[in-house]
Amino acid sequence: MRILLVHNYYQDPGGEDGVFHQEEAALKERHRVELLTFRNRKGLKGLLQYLLYPYNIFAAFRLRKKIRDFAPDLIHIHNIHYASGPILFRTARRLRIPVVFTLHNYRLLCPSALLFYKGRRYMGSVGKAFPWDAVRKGVLDGSVPKTFLTAFTYRFHAWLGTWKNTDAFLPLTNYAGELLLRGRLGIRAEHIYIKPNFIEPLAVPAVSGDKTPYFLFIGRLSEEKGVKQLIHAFNRPDAPPLQIIGDGPLRHLPENPVNAGLRHLGYLSREKIAGHMAGSRGIVIPSICLEGFPLALLEGFSLKVPVILSSEVAASEVIEDGRNGFLIDPRDFAEKIKEIYSRADLAPIGEAGFLTYTERFTKEKVIGRLEEIYRDVLI
Numbered sequence: 333m334r335i336l337l338v339h340n341y342y343q344d345p346g347g348e349d350g351v352f353h354q355e356e357a358a359l360k361e362r363h364r365v366e367l368l369t370f371r372n373r374k375g376l377k378g379l380l381q382y383l384l385y386p387y388n389i390f391a392a393f394r395l396r397k398k399i400r401d402f403a404p405d406l407i408h409i410h411n412i413h414y415a416s417g418p419i420l421f422r423t424a425r426r427l428r429i430p431v432v433f434t435l436h437n438y439r440l441l442c443p444s445a446l447l448f449y450k451g452r453r454y455m456g457s458v459g460k461a462f463p464w465d466a467v468r469k470g471v472l473d474g475s476v477p478k479t480f481l482t483a484f485t486y487r488f489h490a491w492l493g494t495w496k497n498t499d500a501f502l503p504l505t506n507y508a509g510e511l512l513l514r515g516r517l518g519i520r521a522e523h524i525y526i527k528p529n530f531i532e533p534l535a536v537p538a539v540s541g542d543k544t545p546y547f548l549f550i551g552r553l554s555e556e557k558g559v560k561q562l563i564h565a566f567n568r569p570d571a572p573p574l575q576i577i578g579d580g581p582l583r584h585l586p587e588n589p590v591n592a593g594l595r596h597l598g599y600l601s602r603e604k605i606a607g608h609m610a611g612s613r614g615i616v617i618p619s620i621c622l623e624g625f626p627l628a629l630l631e632g633f634s635l636k637v638p639v640i641l642s643s644e645v646a647a648s649e650v651i652e653d654g655r656n657g658f659l660i661d662p663r664d665f666a667e668k669i670k671e672i673y674s675r676a677d678l679a680p681i682g683e684a685g686f687l688t689y690t691e692r693f694t695k696e697k698v699i700g701r702l703e704e705i706y707r708d709v710l711i
Contacts, residue, residue, distance in 0.1 A: 392419045395423045445472075622645065626647065
């Protein structure tokens with residue numbers, strides 16, 4: 333197949349970029365693949381990009397030229413916020429090229445993108461003809477104008493029939509797919525295909541067995557990732573040791589740690605992270621938002637390390653509590669963390685997680701699923 337992958341980079345790198353390039357590399361092993369990318373800018377250029385978000389004719393021109401030069405069989409779009417916009421779907425439709433769209437977040441449903449506002453899940457936009465409550469609250473960056481323009485962009489294209497005429501939507505979880513059907517966007521159930529992320533396991537260096545066991549957090553140090561709740565649970569004299577890998581606005585928490593085993597290691601390469609993961613008692617993912625599919629979950633599965641996952645995360649549907657991982661309430665998990673830490677043998681949990689990984693989340697399984705979707709839309 334001749335596949336055109338399209339992606340809009342944010343100003344700061346994120347997990348969506350990693351998934352995009354991961355799938356690019358995997359697809360290039362079997363198909364002819366080319367890229368079309370956009371990037372959000374700052375300053376006046378960024379403002380112009382944002383104002384053009386509802387109908388960016390310049391982005392449409394770039395896509396038409398790429399289609400003319402490459403002649404793809406289909407187009408796979410990963411992100412359109414905000415330098416490209418939904419006009420890409422209409423352009424492809426006019427040129428009769430099938431399009432699939434990976435939904436890394438919930439922006440089609442709500443300008444917040446994560447269904448998150450003021451420290452908790454926010455569902456006020458789901459099922460509404462127009463998310464006026466989200467606009468009044470300024471759920472996107474605390475800005476009413478930005479929230480309105482983002483909401484208008486996606487609802488305007490619902491009114492134009494853009495989403496009704498898109499060939500396939502690829503949410504990461506069943507729950508995300510169910511929400512999409514409630515969104516009043518004209519999306520039909522037969523156009524929704526669940527397609528999760530995948531990871532390829534890293535080679536892990538030898539891990540010394542004489543170190544003090546610890547839990548591990550990996551990710552952006554921000555409110556929606558549950559970092560405040562994480563620190564609250566672990567910054568106690570009787571709490572287990574915790575290593576934190578990552579950076580973000582909450583990087584200075586805690587200011588006065590009382591747990592001597594609480595360590596912030598900063599940003600590390602994926603290769604170095606693998607060693608810390610393999611030596612841990614478990615990977616803690618305490619997000620308080622409806623995060624799509626954290627790669628740390630799959631990393632833990634692939635390395636046979638128990639995963640302790642927030643019940644708020646959409647991907648919690650893959651965890652059977654106490655069998656292939658643990659589910660926690662991110663707002664009150666201090667006692668469960670201590671109970672898990674004190675368990676004599678967590679190896680069966682890690683083995684069950686690894687089995688889940690091999691059955692559902694390897695590169696071969698996920699790319700095979702993606703190719704099935706491609707073939708389906710090409711019929």
